[in-house]
Amino acid sequence: MPEAILSIAGVSKRYASGHHALRNISLEIRRGEIFALLGPNGAGKTTLIGIVCGIVNASEGRITVGGHDIVRDYRAARAMIGLVPQELTTDAFETVWKVTSFSRGLFGLPANPAHIEKVLRSLSLWDKKDARIRTLSGGMKRRLLIAKALAHEPQVLFLDEPTAGVDVELRREMWELVRGLRATGVTVILTTHYIDEAEEMADRIGVISKGEIILVEDKEELMRKLGKKQLTLQLAQPLAQLPGALAEFPLQLAAGGSALTYTYDARGEHSGITELLQGLERAGIAFKDLQTQQSSLEDIFISLVREQ
Ligand SMILES: Nc1ncnc2c1ncn2[C@@H]1O[C@H](COP(=O)(O)OP(=O)(O)OP(=O)(O)O)[C@@H](O)[C@H]1O
Numbered sequence: 469m470p471e472a473i474l475s476i477a478g479v480s481k482r483y484a485s486g487h488h489a490l491r492n493i494s495l496e497i498r499r500g501e502i503f504a505l506l507g508p509n510g511a512g513k514t515t516l517i518g519i520v521c522g523i524v525n526a527s528e529g530r531i532t533v534g535g536h537d538i539v540r541d542y543r544a545a546r547a548m549i550g551l552v553p554q555e556l557t558t559d560a561f562e563t564v565w566k567v568t569s570f571s572r573g574l575f576g577l578p579a580n581p582a583h584i585e586k587v588l589r590s591l592s593l594w595d596k597k598d599a600r601i602r603t604l605s606g607g608m609k610r611r612l613l614i615a616k617a618l619a620h621e622p623q624v625l626f627l628d629e630p631t632a633g634v635d636v637e638l639r640r641e642m643w644e645l646v647r648g649l650r651a652t653g654v655t656v657i658l659t660t661h662y663i664d665e666a667e668e669m670a671d672r673i674g675v676i677s678k679g680e681i682i683l684v685e686d687k688e689e690l691m692r693k694l695g696k697k698q699l700t701l702q703l704a705q706p707l708a709q710l711p712g713a714l715a716e717f718p719l720q721l722a723a724g725g726s727a728l729t730y731t732y733d734a735r736g737e738h739s740g741i742t743e744l745l746q747g748l749e750r751a752g753i754a755f756k757d758l759q760t761q762q763s764s765l766e767d768i769f770i771s772l773v774r775e776q
C-alpha cells in the first residue's frame with residue numbers, strides 16, 4: 469500500500485453542547501490520491517477537517533500529517549496543509565495578489581513571487597492579480613480561495629464542499645482544476661454531498677454518516693462490489709405474460725410487455741446470462757436489441773445510509 473500522508477486514529481469529538489459530532493474515526497489518506505468524504509448534512513465532515521487543521525480540538529484520538537503530530541508538532545503539521553473552507557470569507561478591499569502573498573507569509577515562509585505567480589496563472593487569476601476582491605465573480609472568488617490555500621505549497625489540500633452552490637460550468641472547471649492539482653503531486657481530500665462529484669473525481673471514497681465512517685473503499689471497487697447490473701432485452705414480439713419455462717430466472721416484463729429485464733449481481737463470478745439466453749431460445753423468444761445498466765454510486769450511497 470502506498471505511504472499514508474495523513475493518519476487519523478480513533479478521533480472523537482463531543483462539542484461543548486454535548487453533541488457527539490464524531491465517533492472513533494480512523495482513516496489513512498494515501499499520498500497523491502483524491503479522497504472524497506461523502507456524507508449528508510451534519511454528518512461531521514467539516515468538524516473532521518477542522519480537527520485536522522487545528523481549528524477544532526478533538527476530544528480523543530491522534531492525527532499525524534507527514535508524520536507530524538497535529539498537537540505536539542502543530543506548526544510542521546499545519547504547514548503541510550492547505551484548507552479551502554466551506555464558507556466564503558473575503559477581504560473585500562484587498563487585491564488578489566496581496567491576499568495570496570499574505571497567506572504564504574502566515575506560515576512564516578519567505579516571499580516567493582514566482583510561486584504566487586505560478587499559482588495565480590494555474591487558476592486563471594493572473595490577469596486579475598491587481599483587482600480588488602469585491603470586483604471578482606463568484607467563480608473567481610472560489611478560485612482565489614484555492615490560490616490562498618496553495619500559497620504556502622502544501623502537500624495536502626482540503627476542499628470543503630468545493631462546488632456547493634456553483635453552476636454546472638464552474639463545477640466542471642473545479643473538477644478539472646482538482647485533477648490538475650493531483651497531477652502536480654498534491655493529495656486532495658474533498659467533502660461533498662454530491663454523489664456524482666465523488667463518482668467523477670475520487671480515487672477512493674469514504675462515507676460518513678452521523679459522525680461515523682461507515683465505509684472506505686476504492687471507487688472502482690465500490691461500484692463493482694455493490695453494484696447491481698440490469699440487462700434489458702427488447703423483444704421482437706411483445707409478451708402478454710412471462711412464459712412458465714422462464715420462471716427460474718429473475719425476470720420482469722417491462723415496457724408493456726415489449727421488453728424483459730434481468731437483474732444480476734455485478735460482483736458475481738457467474739452472471740447467469742448464458743443460461744438465460746439459452747432459456748429464451750428454447751422458449752422461442754427472439755429479441756432485437758439489448759442493453760446493460762449498472763447501478764450508480766447514488767443507489768449505493770442511499771442504500772448504505774438507509775441501512776445504518
Ligand atoms: N461549534 C459547534 N458547536 C456545537 N455543535 C456543532 C458545532 N459545529 C458543528 N456542530 C454540530 O456537529 C454536527 C456536524 O457538523 P459538521 O459541520 O461537521 O457537518 P458537515 O458534515 O460538515 O455538514 P454540512 O454538509 O452541512 O456541511 C452537526 O450536528 C452540527 O450541528
Ligand SMILES: [Mg+2]
Nearest residue numbers: 513514515554
Ligand atoms: Mg460542512
